Amino acid sequence: MKPWKTLGSTKIVSDRWLHLTADRCALDSGKIIDPYYVMHEKDWVIVFAQTEDARILVVRQFRYAAGVFCSELPGGVVDEGESPLQAAERELLEETGHSAPDWVAIGSMYANPVRQTNSIHVFFAKGAQLVSEQKLDHGEELTFHLATLGEVERMIDSNEFSHSLHVASFYRVLAFLAAGT
């Protein structure tokens, strides 16, 4: 198998929210796929932040496309000029008012490599403490609370913590913690 070739790319939407192209692709076999839609996205960060007493910061917000309230980890977009770590620190502070002295980069993975260009960078923040108020973006309505590991696991089973990118990130940090013991 070889990578596909891009024979052409047409902009469908290009604004601050979405950069969507319709590409014309050639497979190694000679097959042509046209259109193949691609969402050109900035990278995202997701933060597993734990307090000294081993509780995890969980945020809850309405997710419009699926029409549900989701419990998730803090996170968001890596802005222009920011490193993933800087974005992770900023998002944790904005969404929960917490900062942490000790950060571990757990790894990266693709948000959805079939349709999107971007990666998620997963961080483990240790010793998180409340240091300020939330500072939410325009349009963000978000609450946060602290949960034990077992509580998050039960929220995954009950579909309350049901954003799969956050499920993947949560378990990657658990695997990191299990490997360290």
Next chain:
Amino acid sequence: MKPWKTLGSTKIVSDRWLHLTADRCALDSGKIIDPYYVMHEKDWVIVFAQTEDARILVVRQFRYAAGVFCSELPGGVVDEGESPLQAAERELLEETGHSAPDWVAIGSMYANPVRQTNSIHVFFAKGAQLVSEQKLDHGEELTFHLATLGEVERMIDSNEFSHSLHVASFYRVLAFLAAGT
């Protein structure tokens, strides 16, 4: 917090590959978000299929949007008129030529509830056996192999198994297996 209201919805793309709308949304606070892009998707299935000798079926294919080859679990779209289990059985057979006598529905989660409407249904298939050739869709170029649990875990760490929806699904099955022992 209350669910957002949809004040309007405009079709941007509607073909067999993508159904994208630009919605006008009202938050409980009175804030208006316009446009809010929504991808209306069919549900997907992902299958953790294990052979009698405890090896896992892993597929590998080129993922055009991210421009990478990804190792993943078998899976795909739930077609019209199919149950998630039927789709899971069909995708496992088409992609790997394997079938299994024993299936467990592990749970569902949202693919990306921020932007997409759909859920992923995760299945654990036990006792998978080779019964036929692959039957790939138009445009699918896909190989499969068998890997141990530890090999998949190492592929996640090394970013070779890096599609986050598949990482989430893999760990959900591991959590199910751990809970049963």
